Amino acid sequence: MVAITGTLVQSYNICKRQTWLMAHQIVPDQDHPYIEIGRLLDEETYSRDKKKISFENVVIDIIRSDEGDIVVGEVKKSSKAQESARLQLAFYLYKLKQNGIDAKGLLLFPEERRRMPVELDSDLEQELEHIFKGINLVVSMSVPPPPQKIGYCKNCGYREFCWA
């Protein structure tokens, strides 16, 4: 059994090969411009009301807590990978719930001035558990799934690793 992280959940939705590589601590190319942008965005946006909390192997940003609600915010560069971002956030909510905290989620796309609420209902929970099984299957493979050219490859930090 592999320790499931938000990044693994997110990648599982994009590319299974990526999931395998990440789970084997083969991290993507750090010179990759998109990674830089991601880091900057994280540091500069919403710094006002952001608190980081970490538990187990997850670090999450709690950005606001109005009216007693705990809201977990996740900042994304663009809504292109919205589906995987949604699942990643759902995973955080799932983790929090396991720890006895009921929270709501909010995906933020500052560059598009857009936000999207995410709520953990039983459907979403089932979807997640299904993904956990899938991740375990992929990660237990002795070699990574072969690369397949998909749209995401263009911006992927593993691009050169996969296609060298």
Add this chain to the structure above:
Amino acid sequence: MKKAIYIFSSGELKRKDNTIYFENEEGQKFIPVENTSEIYIFGEVDVNKRFLEFLAQAEIIMHFFNHYGYYVGTFYPREHLNSGYMILKQVEHYLDFEKRFNIASEFVSGASKNMRQVLKYYINRGKDLGAVEENIKALEERVGNCKDIDELMAIEGNIREHYYKAFDLILGKADFAFEQRTKRPPKNYLNTLISFGNSLLYTIVLSEIYKTHLDPRIGFLHTTNFRRFTLNLDIAEIFKPIIVDRVIFTVVGKNMITKDDFEKGMEGLILKEKAQKVFVEEMENKLKTTFNHRHLGRNVSYRRLIRLELYKLEKHLIGEEEYKAFVMYW
């Protein structure tokens, strides 16, 4: 894009806020840390622990050369891309003779093929190097039949001896006659250039290894004793003909470096500072040059090519694709 910084003058390197700060009698200079990938020190430079900590945090690696241009060592900050999985795979391929030999022999035959490509280039330009090329080819065919790594190393030494002798015809400069390979200390002008260029390449490959999950202490062709970097020596074999030797042909061929650029040191010949700079600059130009990479289908620089080679090795180690050394085809 991050850049390599070369420091030839003497002075002090310090941390100032979030920049690297270089100071000497002539003045001061700020080097933004986020634009720096690695630092090469040729001059008499003082650093302190605070500065080293800063480099480690910024994941910048620093190479030292002594006053004579000889490689001294590297400040290699604690690995930041650690994959226990990859290290286990690397060790597994080191300990298993068959596995180790396969990788090591690919380094030797890849290097040899690249040397032959260099020769072919000059054969096409009318140089009488056909016999040398044939000799090397014959040696290359024996690579697979070696019974151990020592024998492999001996063949590779033999190949290189033939190849370097061809430099006399390629360069056509009496001052830069090859004679024989002498390393520490190099005894003639050409050997001094080869040694200087190779040392530079070793550090460049080391810098690229730092950005992967490979452990530079575990080489396959060069024997590992876990106290020294050896994987960079292995990978450099493939790129010496493509990068270093072509820089040598340029700087000697265009008289950018002549015999007046050397002086007699205590231990043999030394490349003067001005010529070291010329060489380093030419080397940087080469590394920055891009070309169309057939497999990737887009332009990559020579420096990037080294990284791709490391990725290929990683893929071999995790068992997904057999490693084939890069061979230039132009």
